[in-house]
Amino acid sequence: METSQELINDTINKVTTYLKEEFPNYLSFENGQFTLTRGSTQVMVVVRPFTETETCVEVISNVVTGGTINQDIMKFLLRKNAELHFGGFGLLFDDTIVFQHTIAGVNIDKNELVTSINAVAIISDYYDDELARMSHGKRAIDVTPEDE
Numbered sequence: 356m357e358t359s360q361e362l363i364n365d366t367i368n369k370v371t372t373y374l375k376e377e378f379p380n381y382l383s384f385e386n387g388q389f390t391l392t393r394g395s396t397q398v399m400v401v402v403r404p405f406t407e408t409e410t411c412v413e414v415i416s417n418v419v420t421g422g423t424i425n426q427d428i429m430k431f432l433l434r435k436n437a438e439l440h441f442g443g444f445g446l447l448f449d450d451t452i453v454f455q456h457t458i459a460g461v462n463i464d465k466n467e468l469v470t471s472i473n474a475v476a477i478i479s480d481y482y483d484d485e486l487a488r489m490s491h492g493k494r495a496i497d498v499t500p501e502d503e
Contacts, residue, residue, distance in 0.1 A: 358407065358408075363402060363410055367387040367402050374389055377465065377469050380392075393476035398475055399414070400412060410459070410460035411457050412468065414474075415453055418452045418479045418483045420492055424452075431486075
C-alpha cells in the first residue's frame, strides 16, 4: 500500500510551520521540498512517502561535489559514520559526498526537525573543508552554476 496524499500533506504542513518558526529564510519548492543555508552548507528537507501509515522527512546536505573518491576517503567516511550520533555520510551516483538523517514524519515535532536540521548542518559544515581538501572537490557554498 502507498502512503496517502493526506498524510504527506499533513507532514508537509507541519514541516512548513516549524521551518517558518525556526528558519524563516528557508526556500520552499514543490512537493514538500525545502532548502536552507547554514554556514558553508545547504540543507535540504524532503518529505517522502514511507509506508501506508507513515511518512519520512529526509534532511540532506551535499557536503562535497566534484571530488575524487579514493579508498582513504571511503574509510574516513565509514569511520565517521561509526562515531556520529545523528545521520551518516554517503555517496551519490556522481560521487557527491552527502550527509543525511531521516526521521518519521506523521508525528514529527518541532524539536525533532530542528535537531535533525542542526545536526546535519553542523556536521556537514564541520567536515566539508576537510573532505574538500582530501578529495580536491568543492563545498556547497563554492559550487557555481557553471559547475552544475
